[in-house]
Amino acid sequence: MNLAPYACHPAKSKGRIYKESESLSRNNYQRDRDRIIHSASFRRLQYKTQVFVNHEGDMFRSRLTHSLEVAQIARAVARTLYCHEDLCEAIALAHDLGHTPFGHAGQDALNKCMRPYGGFEHNIQSLRVIDKLEKKYASFEGLNLTFEVREGILKHCSLKNAKNLGEIGQRFIKKNQPSLEAQIVNIADEIAYLHHDLDDGFRSGILNFELLEELDLFRNTYIEVRDFYNQLSNEQYMNEILRRMMFLIISDLSNETQRMIKKFNPQAVDDVRELPSLVKNSQIIANHLRQIRLFSKKYLYEHPRIKKMSDQAEKTIQILFEYFMTNLDSIPESFKKDVEHCEKRVIADYIAGMTDRFANDFLIRIESYS
Numbered sequence: 625m626n627l628a629p630y631a632c633h634p635a636k637s638k639g640r641i642y643k644e645s646e647s648l649s650r651n652n653y654q655r656d657r658d659r660i661i662h663s664a665s666f667r668r669l670q671y672k673t674q675v676f677v678n679h680e681g682d683m684f685r686s687r688l689t690h691s692l693e694v695a696q697i698a699r700a701v702a703r704t705l706y707c708h709e710d711l712c713e714a715i716a717l718a719h720d721l722g723h724t725p726f727g728h729a730g731q732d733a734l735n736k737c738m739r740p741y742g743g744f745e746h747n748i749q750s751l752r753v754i755d756k757l758e759k760k761y762a763s764f765e766g767l768n769l770t771f772e773v774r775e776g777i778l779k780h781c782s783l784k785n786a787k788n789l790g791e792i793g794q795r796f797i798k799k800n801q802p803s804l805e806a807q808i809v810n811i812a813d814e815i816a817y818l819h820h821d822l823d824d825g826f827r828s829g830i831l832n833f834e835l836l837e838e839l840d841l842f843r844n845t846y847i848e849v850r851d852f853y854n855q856l857s858n859e860q861y862m863n864e865i866l867r868r869m870m871f872l873i874i875s876d877l878s879n880e881t882q883r884m885i886k887k888f889n890p891q892a893v894d895d896v897r898e899l900p901s902l903v904k905n906s907q908i909i910a911n912h913l914r915q916i917r918l919f920s921k922k923y924l925y926e927h928p929r930i931k932k933m934s935d936q937a938e939k940t941i942q943i944l945f946e947y948f949m950t951n952l953d954s955i956p957e958s959f960k961k962d963v964e965h966c967e968k969r970v971i972a973d974y975i976a977g978m979t980d981r982f983a984n985d986f987l988i989r990i991e992s993y994s
């Protein structure tokens with residue numbers, strides 16, 4: 625792999641919490657990626673909602689396929705910038721491990737339940753999963769990943785929480801940036817979901833061409849595609865338009881970031897951490913992305929069918945939380961080992977780890993007993 629001086633280098637990693645001997649066949653970031661793929665939390669992403677709950681249909685994205693798409697985009701961008709692809713992949717595959725069942729509605733509901741006990745942030749939860757909750761190894765808790773992967777996973781964090789997180793929380797206090805690899809995954813995440821939510825929205829029948837043509841980038845690309853092909857099915861038009869939009873957005877991201885790197889000329893990853901964020905789209909494309917975000921919010925995320933699902937999800941999380949408050953015995957012992965001060969955190973860990981299906985089944989069980 626050809627690496628730029630500003631890229632993260634696995635041999636110069638800031639290391640793992642518990643010291644381990646090096647792998648002979650894999651670099652540090654490949655090893656981290658493999659640990660993530662073999663974790664139970666990673667497998668559970670398959671049955672967690674992205675936007676559409678799992679039982680709505682098999683053709684929609686789950687958190688798992690979302691994470692794979694983020695990894696693909698991030699790797700493609702990293703390659704053009706001579707950044708470390710394996711590190712991007714590891715961060716991308718782990719970035720949503722802390723998500724609750726039922727997407728954002730689930731996260732908001734759990735945060736509400738946990739408000740008196742320190743709240744619930746899915747980013748911190750992802751870190752908690754890989755640092756503590758995974759039980760894979762005899763000699764340490766968690767997956768013992770490198771600093772660079774952990775830094776990339778912790779995208780946001782409140783100042784209050786940052787103070788309790790040691791070195792990994794420092795950048796939120798100093799207002800520094802993470803590595804370029806982490807910045808790439810962060811934007812790849814947004815590009816991935818804006819793109820696939822339009823696609824899933826269209827497949828679900830909630831979005832149609834008439835609505836989508838409100839988006840300047842969609843409309844212009846549609847005109848371009850029709851100039852070449854005039855007898856495609858709607859599905860073919862949709863796929864070709866989205867493919868071209870993606871290509872444009874990703875190429876623009878690479879080009880604009882290259883321009884920023886040239887301008888600021890970082891010579892090491894620690895330079896990157898001190899500089900403003902370098903991974904970005906041009907203003908024109910950033911405006912298009914903003915338009916897509918507002919469009920999806922208006923027509924998709926707040927659509928009555930999605931809203932109904934979100935309301936149901938919120939209720940489910942709330943009922944589960946209240947149930948466990950008085951039935952802590954129903955939570956497996958393995959969840960109770962790490963939490964010294966607050967048993968509510970045990971409940972949050974347990975609920976956050978559930979798949980949509982498991983949470984729904986548990987709800988049915990509770991309701992049939994009462």
Ligand code: MG
Nearest residue numbers: 690719720813
């Ligand atoms: Mg994501």
